[in-house]
Amino acid sequence: MFEEEIRFLRKMNMRQLAQQVLNFLMIISSALMVWKALALYTNSESPIVVVLSGSMEPAFYRGDLLFLGMPDEPLRVGDICVFKIPGRDIPIVHRVIKLHDEKETDKQYILTKGDNNQVDDRGLYNKGQLWIHREHIIGKVRGFLPYIGIITILMNDYPQLKYVLIGFLLLYMLVNRE
Amino acid sequence: MSSSWFELKFDFEGQKLAEFVSQAGIILFAVIGFVVGFLLQDILLTFQIFAGGIIVTSILVLPSWSLYNKHPVQWLPPIQNENNQKTLEQKESNSKPIEEK
Amino acid sequence: MYNLTQRVNAIIAFAMTVMFGLLLSIAITSLYITSNPIGKVDINELNIWLYNYANKETEFAFIEMNIDADLTSLFNWNTKQLFIAVVAEYETNLHELNQVVLWDSIIQSKEDAHIKGNKVRNEKYEFVDITPSFGLMSGNIGTNQTIPFPSPLNEKAYS
Numbered sequence: 521m522f523e524e525e526i527r528f529l530r531k532m533n534m535r536q537l538a539q540q541v542l543n544f545l546m547i548i549s550s551a552l553m554v555w556k557a558l559a560l561y562t563n564s565e566s567p568i569v570v571v572l573s574g575s576m577e578p579a580f581y582r583g584d585l586l587f588l589g590m591p592d593e594p595l596r597v598g599d600i601c602v603f604k605i606p607g608r609d610i611p612i613v614h615r616v617i618k619l620h621d622e623k624e625t626d627k628q629y630i631l632t633k634g635d636n637n638q639v640d641d642r643g644l645y646n647k648g649q650l651w652i653h654r655e656h657i658i659g660k661v662r663g664f665l666p667y668i669g670i671i672t673i674l675m676n677d678y679p680q681l682k683y684v685l686i687g688f689l690l691l692y693m694l695v696n697r698e
Numbered sequence: 699m700s701s702s703w704f705e706l707k708f709d710f711e712g713q714k715l716a717e718f719v720s721q722a723g724i725i726l727f728a729v730i731g732f733v734v735g736f737l738l739q740d741i742l743l744t745f746q747i748f749a750g751g752i753i754v755t756s757i758l759v760l761p762s763w764s765l766y767n768k769h770p771v772q773w774l775p776p777i778q779n780e781n782n783q784k785t786l787e788q789k790e791s792n793s794k795p796i797e798e799k
Numbered sequence: 800m801y802n803l804t805q806r807v808n809a810i811i812a813f814a815m816t817v818m819f820g821l822l823l824s825i826a827i828t829s830l831y832i833t834s835n836p837i838g839k840v841d842i843n844e845l846n847i848w849l850y851n852y853a854n855k856e857t858e859f860a861f862i863e864m865n866i867d868a869d870l871t872s873l874f875n876w877n878t879k880q881l882f883i884a885v886v887a888e889y890e891t892n893l894h895e896l897n898q899v900v901l902w903d904s905i906i907q908s909k910e911d912a913h914i915k916g917n918k919v920r921n922e923k924y925e926f927v928d929i930t931p932s933f934g935l936m937s938g939n940i941g942t943n944q945t946i947p948f949p950s951p952l953n954e955k956a957y958s
Contacts, residue, residue: 705803706802707802708800713800713801716800720810728817728818732824735825736876740876748821755810756810759810760806
């Protein structure tokens with residue numbers, strides 16, 4: 521099955537090999553460009569996220585894909601937003617349940633809670649932190665697609681899968697003749 | 699690639715027909731699913747019909763039904779020449795991309 | 800279309816394309832399906848108690864209310880669930896807008912809500928957030944009701 525591919529690789533000269541590598545880099549860089557353009561357009565640092573926990577069930581399940589936007593207007597109670605606690609890597613998707621807009625500074629004091637959690641998120645925030653603010657918010661959930669992100673979940677749970685997948689893709693790109 | 703039994707090759711006319719059948723079938727079932735789902739306000743039904751459509755299309759197109767091999771290519775008779783063996787092999791791999799498409 | 804792998808590949812690729820088209824058209828239809836939700840919240844009881852919270856005397860309001868809402872029209876084929884909340888909205892000297900969820904509930908099928916709950920604070924309105932099966936989310940459909948609050952507000956409740 522593979523002998524033909526190996527024969528093909530052996531027959532390639534440096535110029536062809538360089539072209540295949542360049543093609544591969546081209547695909548990666550255009551994907552990156554699309555991602556960055558989307559981030560600029562939505563004004564959110566990561567416009568598409570995958571739900572990693574079941575804390576928002578039954579609205580979102582693990583593996584659902586969320587599309588984020590950054591609204592110009594302030595957040596309101598009931599909005600589902602994605603926020604990042606300083607010092608922690610993984611962003612959290614939860615619903616705003618309490619909100620106080622300060623008159624003088626327009627600063628928003630936000631408290632969130634997962635629909636599926638019994639208590640609010642104060643236990644998830646840093647020690648002594650009672651509220652999160654606008655600067656912690658990555659985006660507000662605008663739309664979603666179920667199940668699509670399940671590959672990310674699998675890659676998170678089984679990191680070897682990531683390398684197998686990347687290796688396979690690389691090999692495929694190299695021997696691809698079209 | 700050396701030909702093996704599971705490749706289920708089609709001839710050129712068959713490929714054209716298979717492409718039409720698969721695309722028309724999938725679109726048709728998507729439209730039926732959309733209309734039925736909308737009228738009954740049942741989104742699950744839409745996707746069940748769509749999934750069923752993909753299965754039906756696969757059954758129509760994937761196996762090597764005799765319909766897809768009605769116009770076999772008439773090859774010219776091979777030229778009997780021993781020292782051409784090597785060039786023939788090269789020719790085969792060179793002409794492969796055209797043949798596959 | 801030449802051999803089996805190519806056909807499988809072609810069918811999967813084309814089916815994916817058509818599926819995204821299908822998803823998009825369904826998401827678009829849900830923008831045009833209209834609805835007329837009706838909701839009413841009655842206050843049965845409103846009590847203010849003073850408690851010592853974090854070494855400060857703090858007001859706590861306890862509200863008992865009847866909620867009567869008919870939200871069946873919000874369910875269309877692309878509605879996965881409704882998130883319903885009774886939100887207290889008020890203004891204080893320091894903060895121009897305060898919103899606190901008094902009660903919430905998630906409805907996943909066509910049925911009414913008629914529930915009693917008890918908790919905190921001032922004027923209120925009803926709030927509905929629709930989570931579609933996929934596509935765009937919509938929210939903030941509901942009725943506004945203003946209810947007078949019997950005693951002066953206290954800022955100490957949070958600090």
